[in-house]
Amino acid sequence: MESGDKILDIALYVVTGLLLAFSFYKDKQKTKKALKKAWKAFENILPEFLVVILLVGLLLAIMNPEMISKIIGEKSGWFGVLLASVIGAITLIPGFVAFPMAALLLQGGAGYMQIGAFISSLMMVGVVTMPVEIKYFGKKLTIYRNVLAFLFSSVVAFVIGMVMSL
């Protein structure tokens, strides 16, 4: 499941490398300026990134897959959906780990509704990445966006639950 991740990383590097080489060939000065801008933008957000990374480490140590499957594995109904959304909101798991994990949870007895809620809030809600989001968008927008995305996860859960039972 990690190979998919690696292919994406490699693709990202190849595309970036090609564009960078083309830019350098076209105009050295401009390329230098672009790299300087890239570094400045990175430097500005670095403290927030570090906080996020530490938070992720802390949370993932507590909320490991076994723990998650214990919580939403066998529960069903709306309470399970709510729990699944909450877990999805506070954890940050790359999709390439999350999807196979969700498949395992399904085999372990979780319903499609809960999995739909979990996947949806996992991807759209980011409680731990809020420091980064706030730095760019301010508190108000960040909170509104995350709350709306959280509520939307329940809609996704409901529709997925309905469609999958057809």
Add this chain to the structure above:
Amino acid sequence: MVLGAMLILTVFNVELGVKAFSVTGYSMKEMILVIPPIFVLLGLLDIWVPRETMIKYMGEGSGLKGIILAIFIGSAAAGPLYGAFPIAAVLMKKGVKFSNILIFIGAWSTTKIPMFLFEVASLGTKFAVTRLLIDIPGILIIAFILSAVMSDDEVKKIYDNAEHFDD
């Protein structure tokens, strides 16, 4: 502060604490891998793509074209959601309309094409397609509500903030 919490965790539960640090090492590796190309790309975007072009395609009055482009650029992306925010800042600098910025972030968060293929493989076509079909209107509705609740002043402040992210 977070570092402190992790140290305290380590004191109370050595096993869990060590695990937290090793997971941190893992996500650090992920960040070191994914973040540099994203920032290099935004630097190149900033320098090479003229503001007028971006305004024309995704600015005020870009209509449906702007919306579709926002969804497409967001969906073609790779990397975690926090990678979308710096790119969004450059797009704002280039005069992209606020609602299109929000659509871009929504698309990046949940309709990424490579992820979709992976979702089909793990959870089946029916699940993945259903989710995609609800997500697209969901992204648009969320973007619409967010644009409505933010006042012009608040939006302007966010754009001003984006202007100063690389100095």
